[in-house]
Amino acid sequence: MGAGETLAPIAMRTSLCFTLAALIAVLGISSRCFPQAESGDNAESARRFVASLYARYGPDGNPANLSAENAGEVFDSSLIALVKADAAAVGPSHVGVLDYDPLCNCQQTDVEFPGLRITTQLVNASRATATVTFNDVDQHPINIVLTLIRGENGWRIFNVEDLSGPGPHTDLRTLLSGDVQKHSGKRHPQRQMPDR
Secondary structure (H helix, E strand, C coil): CCHHHHHHHHHHHHHHHHHHHHHHHHHCCCHHHCHHHHHHHHHHHHHHHHHHHHCCCCCCCCCCCCCCCCHHHCECHHHHHHHHHHHHHHCCCCCCCCCCECCCCECCCCCCCCCCEEEEEEEECCEEEEEEEEECCCCCEEEEEEEEEEECCEEEEEEEEECCCCCCCCEHHHHHHHHHHHHHCCCCCCCCCCCC
């Protein structure tokens, strides 16, 4: 067996690996085809998304607002539609469910979050939950769970659930849908969590 015969299989395997890597790059096959490869990145990107929302509070704060024109940069369109349906159902002279900020369970935007902790759990490549804990101004523990979905433009909040204090606890979608039904007599269809 000569030296050329021994190296040929190694050279072929190296060439095959290089060709396969080039083909993957050329075809644009990304880590979305292999979600297990990027799950750590997705969980971290979800955590960064949520951290950026809470960083917007403070003395000169500009936190995300479900009623704002740019709400779609933070919230899922179906949640925004529920807020609008609730506002229409209660009418302009009344306040619907959202008489507070569901991300902090507060009404002020100049709040700070001592002891803020954010933990994320990836459900799959496009779904995650983020548990946010902090102490309110009276040093009561606040525990908020955000359901996140990832679309073409990144993470968006699909639902908010405040698990602080004694129950019963309910989520924002259920509160909004119930208020729409109560004030309009119409049942607003609940959007199901996308099965991605």
